[in-house]
Amino acid sequence: MRPAPDRLERLPQQYFAALFARVSAAAAKPGPPLIDLGRGNPDVPPPPHVAERLAAAAASRESQTHGYAPFSGLRPLKQAVADRYRAIYGVELDPEREIAVVPGTKTALVEVALCTAGHGDTIVLPDPGYPDYFSAVALAGARLAQLPIEPRPDFSSAPEAAALYLNYPSNPAALAAPDGVFADAVSYAERTGTLVLHDFAYGDLVFAGRAPASFLAEPGARQVGAELFSMSKSYGMAGWRLGFVVGNPELVRRLELLNDHVRAGIFAPLQEAAIAALTGPQETVEERRALYEARRDRVVAALPQARSEGTFFAWLRLPDGVTVERLLDEARVALAPGEGFGPAGAGHARISLAVADEALDEGLARLRDGLA
Numbered sequence: 001m002r003p004a005p006d007r008l009e010r011l012p013q014q015y016f017a018a019l020f021a022r023v024s025a026a027a028a029k030p031g032p033p034l035i036d037l038g039r040g041n042p043d044v045p046p047p048p049h050v051a052e053r054l055a056a057a058a059a060s061r062e063s064q065t066h067g068y069a070p071f072s073g074l075r076p077l078k079q080a081v082a083d084r085y086r087a088i089y090g091v092e093l094d095p096e097r098e099i100a101v102v103p104g105t106k107t108a109l110v111e112v113a114l115c116t117a118g119h120g121d122t123i124v125l126p127d128p129g130y131p132d133y134f135s136a137v138a139l140a141g142a143r144l145a146q147l148p149i150e151p152r153p154d155f156s157s158a159p160e161a162a163a164l165y166l167n168y169p170s171n172p173a174a175l176a177a178p179d180g181v182f183a184d185a186v187s188y189a190e191r192t193g194t195l196v197l198h199d200f201a202y203g204d205l206v207f208a209g210r211a212p213a214s215f216l217a218e219p220g221a222r223q224v225g226a227e228l229f230s231m232s233k234s235y236g237m238a239g240w241r242l243g244f245v246v247g248n249p250e251l252v253r254r255l256e257l258l259n260d261h262v263r264a265g266i267f268a269p270l271q272e273a274a275i276a277a278l279t280g281p282q283e284t285v286e287e288r289r290a291l292y293e294a295r296r297d298r299v300v301a302a303l304p305q306a307r308s309e310g311t312f313f314a315w316l317r318l319p320d321g322v323t324v325e326r327l328l329d330e331a332r333v334a335l336a337p338g339e340g341f342g343p344a345g346a347g348h349a350r351i352s353l354a355v356a357d358e359a360l361d362e363g364l365a366r367l368r369d370g371l372a
């Protein structure tokens with residue numbers, strides 16, 4: 001074969017694949033069992049009625065169950081998303097024009113880049129931010145700009161761009177949306193013509209009695225932007241690969257156009273089960289949120305320098321001279337190193353709360369010693 005095309009050569013090292021390789025190599029060395037607080041994989045399964053719905057739908061002998069599903073998604077699924085947005089976030093959506101069904105928001109954040117940025121256009125990312133955003137910029141052949149999110153994003157310093165990504169509650173910094181940030185983002189978008197994409201993957205996982213805050217509740221937001229909503233975190237369905245892009249109708253149209261060319265629908269029973277999750281009892285969403293908040297409290301009690309306002313992560317500033325590599329080798333605790341999330345992540349580490357309490361407590365005890 002000829003050398004790989006530029007678009008692959010441009011890709012950054014995949015942060016999580018590299019982290020997994022480093023942690024696996026450390027785990028294979030002699031010593032006490034390694035505690036992995038680096039990963040972010042939901043440790044609580046989906047609600048039982050959702051798994052049951054999947055099994056029942058998949059057992060059907062109807063050919064339409066197993067054939068190609070409608071490419072743009074089942075209409076009742078889009079309606080279920082619209083109903084949830086109205087009930088929980090106070091946002092009215094037109095299911096046909098304002099909701100695109102996607103196989104996970106990781107895919108969507110690449111597709112939004114492909115649908116907004118031409119070669120050499122700029123995409124602005126939050127710093128620190130989720131590493132797969134870098135992959136989206138690279139695959140679109142776009143230019144990267146970064147906007148520090150602390151103490152809060154200053155949009156007057158953000159360049160005019162094809163798209164700007166925001167993410168609250170934020171991975172890895174574990175910040176809830178500061179007051180007025182969405183209004184500032186809308187003004188910036190109106191001024192510059194930039195599309196704002198708000199990644200709401202952790203939307204329901206917000207702590208200290210805060211209400212989940214959708215970007216689309218901001219007046220003017222859907223004229224200039226859209227939001228990613230995922231089944232992965234709110235319902236523990238990360239492996240199922242289902243999410244939505246909601247908001248700006250022109251972006252939804254472009255995503256569905258791309259979808260018609262590169263995908264062929266999503267397994268219908270999976271969509272049926274997602275409808276059951278979105279329209280059925282919602283207690284498990286709150287149980288999951290409360291579980292992560294209780295673990296956040298354990299982390300902060302053990303390590304007062306850590307903080308988290310939401311997501312299933314806590315963000316930790318490392319003392320001078322302490323590195324994630326040293327904690328991995330000496331304390332045998334894996335954390336996600338901050339610098340891979342952007343320049344503002346240097347000197348920090350991300351601690352996962354998606355870890356059983358016992359392992360978390362053992363990891364925290366080792367970290368307390370390792371950080372001392």
Ligand SMILES: Cc1ncc(COP(=O)(O)O)c(C=O)c1O
Nearest residue numbers: 104105106130171201230232243
């Ligand atoms: C900030 C953020 N956005 C998007 C995703 C992708 O989620 P999914 O593709 O499972 O919807 C993740 C996953 O960890 C994430 O942390």
